[in-house]
Amino acid sequence: MSTRPSRPRITVIGTGYLGATHAAAMAELGFTVTGLDVNPEKTEALAAGRAPMYEPGLEELLRRHVAGLEGSSGRLTFTTSYAEAAEAGDVHFVCVNTPQRAGEYACDMSYVDAAIDSLAPHLTRPALVVGKSTVPVGSAARLARRLAELAPAGEEVALAWNPEFLREGFAVEDTLHPDRIVIGVAAGAAGELAERLLREVYATPVAEGSPFLVTDLPTAELVKTAANAFLSTKISFINAMAEICEAAGGDVLRLAEALGYDDRIGRKFLRAGIGFGGGCLPKDIRAFMARAGELGAAEALSFLREIDSINMRRRGHMVELTRETVGGSLIGKRIAVLGAAFKPDSDDVRDSPALNIAGQIHLQGAAVTVYDPQAMENARALFPTLRYAPSAAEAVNGAHAVLHLTEWREFRELDPAALGEFVSERNVLDGRNTLDPTAWRKADWRYRALGRPTA
Structure with missing residues (x-):
């Protein structure tokens, strides 16, 4: 897998509760971030600095970083295009919903699968896809195989898993100052590079003392x-x-x-x-x-x-x-x-x-x-x-x-x-x-x- 710039650009796929918070927090940490959602009304609201839900501190972060808003850093933009997101990012966080499957106990993985299937064909250069959604164990291995099949860059597209531990009402704080950061990576060179990239992404909270666990x-x-x-x-x-x-x-x-x-x-x-x-x-x-x-x-x-x-x-x-x-x-x-x-x-x-x-x-x-x-x-x-x-x-x-x-x-x-x-x-x-x-x-x-x- 090829080397990448020391300061990766970030995309966030899905801008609901988890994704909108993660995108705004990554911009706060100094990264250039593109948020993607298939719902144009949601991306339009976010682009105007309006959060899709009530979460203390989130709208303040959005107004501080969304491009085009007065006084913002301009580091945060939003799109509905997977092609644009793939081109704009080196690290792609998947933050879509995983609801309960209708009539069953099992998890509905359709949104995660759709995000991977929509993003992968546009990954024409080395990239890291990072799952944050809560998924059944074994999903990451399956999704890694799917990425390898669909991405033009093939094996130069790696997958890692970085579960979220957000408490509603404290999500901004929990993203910027997490009590722990867990990343799951595959064995080998791709996993080593994924770890290096994610250490770069989370360098600020790690420097503040957040534990960084690799599994x-x-x-x-x-x-x-x-x-x-x-x-x-x-x-x-x-x-x-x-x-x-x-x-x-x-x-x-x-x-x-x-x-x-x-x-x-x-x-x-x-x-x-x-x-x-x-x-x-x-x-x-x-x-x-x-x-x-x-x-x-x-x-x-x-x-x-x-x-x-x-x-x-x-x-x-x-x-x-x-x-x-x-x-x-x-x-x-x-x-x-x-x-x-x-x-x-x-x-x-x-x-x-x-x-x-x-x-x-x-x-x-x-x-x-x-x-x-x-x-x-x-x-x-x-x-x-x-x-x-x-x-x-x-x-x-x-x-x-x-x-x-x-x-x-x-x-x-x-x-x-x-x-x-x-x-x-x-x-x-x-x-x-x-x-x-x-x-x-x-x-x-x-x-x-x-x-x-x-x-």
Whole structure:
């Protein structure tokens, strides 16, 4: 494989949540970057400095670097042409979506396959293709063979895998200052060159202390899915303990606090509530199970079925708790839902527990009104039959119960006494265990939370 310039030019294929953030961050690190997306509306918005989703700090980076904007570095451009992207870059990051396959647990690889098939014929000179999407283990080897078949440059086009570990709400920080950088490369000269190129790409965070781990391709693919499986397990574990606490009269918050002092366990992800959602954890653990079955190792991940079951059970439990709170029937009741995004500091409503619960309550006869600081437009598109309000006060107007389902700071800072003036009955159900029960009870609210005593 031929040598390349010491300062590689970068392209990013797919400019959704992962790709747009990665492209803007690479420009911030000083690289010339071209972002590609097949959706012209998305590339036009990005070229105007507008992010395709809410992510703190992302639009500031875009405005700082998108070519043509006043005061920008001009290092970041966008296109819908694979030919232009191939010509503009030496290192091509593939950041397209890998959703759950319809009707199955398995991962839908069609977007990744389409990106490789569209890019490869235009790779007429040495290049490195780097997968960042979360894929089933074994995909990289298959895609490497596909690149070798389709790229005119043949074996001078190498493939590496560099999984992403972004937290929505902290994606810019996680890209610029990652807690670790993992790259999977093939054996031989092509793998050595891929490692050198990626060390150049990540030179700044590595110099700041970010660990740089080099593995084989299968291990790199497994890191992200294994990490998500572990996080899911920890979340569902504490939610299972919440079920035990409810049965035994215990307090899951005090239990989690005591567990967290054990440094073998730690405090993170021990917040009991309505469970996890979003575009990663649920579909990734299911795809992991499906792939293990294909590899003949289904029993190794059979525990993830129970993890998934516990997680989904929390949503139903919140619906039942709401019904109980309002007298045994939801028909004709007014329910306010605070939160639509699957987590705070995001407008992402994919597999959102909050919206799932709101939808279930609505189907059981209640009038449900939702408010979220950022996710209203996305929520309305997904659940148009729900009602939406422009503020928390308007959402709770006339409500028989208020459900706190996304832990936005705005909701933690609400004045319970002031909010109580708008509702029909002062019932609050804390689905995230982050409100102050003392403050709400002092304002004459009946406060209830998953896994905690009623008083």
